[in-house]
Amino acid sequence: MKKILFAAVAALLLVACDNKSKNTFTLSGKISNATGKMLYLEEVPVGTMDPVIVDSTPLSPDGTFSLQAPSSESAIYNIRIDQNFYPVVAVINDHPKVEVEVEMSKENNLFSEKYEVKGSPASQAMKTFTTRFNEKLQSIFTRLKQVDSLHNSKASENEIEFLKQAIANDASTLKEYTLSEMKKSDNVALTMFQLGYYQSTANNPGFGLEPLNNEQVTALIADLVKKNPNHSGLASLHKSMQAEMERLNKSNWVGKQAPDFVLPDINGKPLALSSLKGKYVLVDFWASWCRPCRIENPHLVAAYNKFKDKNFTILGVSLDQTKEAWEKAIKDDGLTWLHVSDLKFWESSVVDLYGFDGIPFNVLLDPDGKVLAQGLRGVELEKKLAEVLQ
CATH class of the missing domain: 3.40.30.10 (Glutaredoxin)
Structure with a gap:
């Protein structure tokens, strides 16, 4: 797998920070149709990208729960059931107390079918962004399947090229949508999530999206650092990205003679x-x-x-x-x-x-x-x- 600079921000569930100070973050609510023994609250430090369990509680028979964590910086928190690979839900701690109601899928209880969030405008904005992003992505996926069908039916090159151009237009629209939403965001955690969500999707070549390049990502992070100079995790990420940029620049062959072998x-x-x-x-x-x-x-x-x-x-x-x-x-x-x-x-x-x-x-x-x-x-x-x- 190719290691690239924006992989550092391509995780779907990231922590990001602003200048607000909070002592304790409480996430409570109810999870329906859940199976398992324990609920875990995770924080993913932006400097390391390694999930950290900050609280846990047994999964009650009626699905209600309350989890708490020290919270000095704005962040994204995941709820995970047992050691399942996928978190149940993610929220932003833009308010000290956030409530969620989650309904797990009856067909596959590893995934949530739907959820509602209260008390957190940033979390709601994150949910809206994800929903609209996936709707636009589904349109691209549908067209890609149509291209495969046309290839199999030996359709004319003009028909295939017309559809490919439509896919390219959809991909460009999705990229512009993400950049627009990032620009509108007034919460750094939300901005980082949107950036990571787009980059992780774009790094899958099957969707035909164009990832933001290293320079664009570095500029976005640098801008966030300027607006949030007291954020230690963000500063740490920025520093590591700068070091990675220096390393990548040394292996940049554009404009140079290719070494023979x-x-x-x-x-x-x-x-x-x-x-x-x-x-x-x-x-x-x-x-x-x-x-x-x-x-x-x-x-x-x-x-x-x-x-x-x-x-x-x-x-x-x-x-x-x-x-x-x-x-x-x-x-x-x-x-x-x-x-x-x-x-x-x-x-x-x-x-x-x-x-x-x-x-x-x-x-x-x-x-x-x-x-x-x-x-x-x-x-x-x-x-x-x-x-x-x-």
Whole structure:
């Protein structure tokens, strides 16, 4: 999985702070149709992103509960039943006392079917944002299924492109909606939640959303720090993000000559990257065991088929450990371009050469071997190729 700067704020349930001081936060209410033994109240410190249990209580027969925690900074709190992976509900402590009524799903009691929150405008705004965001996301998902159907029915390229453009428009609208809601927010916890919710969704290439880039996220966090200078957790996050930005800048190849390398191809013959000069080349670092890579592969196949006759090719560089797994993934995913690998996993020489610490990772080279872009995923790859291969 690719480690990226905005992963630090991509968790769905984050803590964020403002300058208000509170002594104790009380979250009470009722959970219907719940099964389990214990309720836990969690805080997720913004500096570490590790959930911290701050209170617990046995799950009463009638579902009523009351949980408390010391609260000096505005934050998001999760209620979790037993050790279930998904929290039941999340709220913001913009008021000392918040009430919730939660109805768990009868079909799957690991998930809440609906909930109401009282005494917390920020929590209500978070709920509204999530609901509207998911409605817009569902529209994109429906269109994506329609694209798959058109491909299967061998529809015309014009029909498919028209639908893809509609998806791109929907994705752009969803991004603008998120930015607009963040701008309207007057609660830092809410703003951080909205940022994390969008980024975590956009990092799934299957939805075709464009994540905010590192510079945009850094600027947003810096602005929050200026407005909330006494927030220790936010300041800690900002500091760690700045350090990560410095590290990433050192591995930024855009505008630089791509380092050459020679690795065995699928038949064991040495293949040099420099041998592909004269073409636009996407050097794609991936592996058969990397799920995000495999999810991204259909986008690569679509881009390759669309632009392969325009002096464009792909060189797949695998971090696999066995030839069998490598070859099988190439065949299963229909990756018909050139492939190389020394089958050394993370010990491959290309890892240090290009300075990446996660996959999928790629660099797009011009015919002279200079890097035009890096980290292109989903629709962004086709957009960039359309731009340079006019």
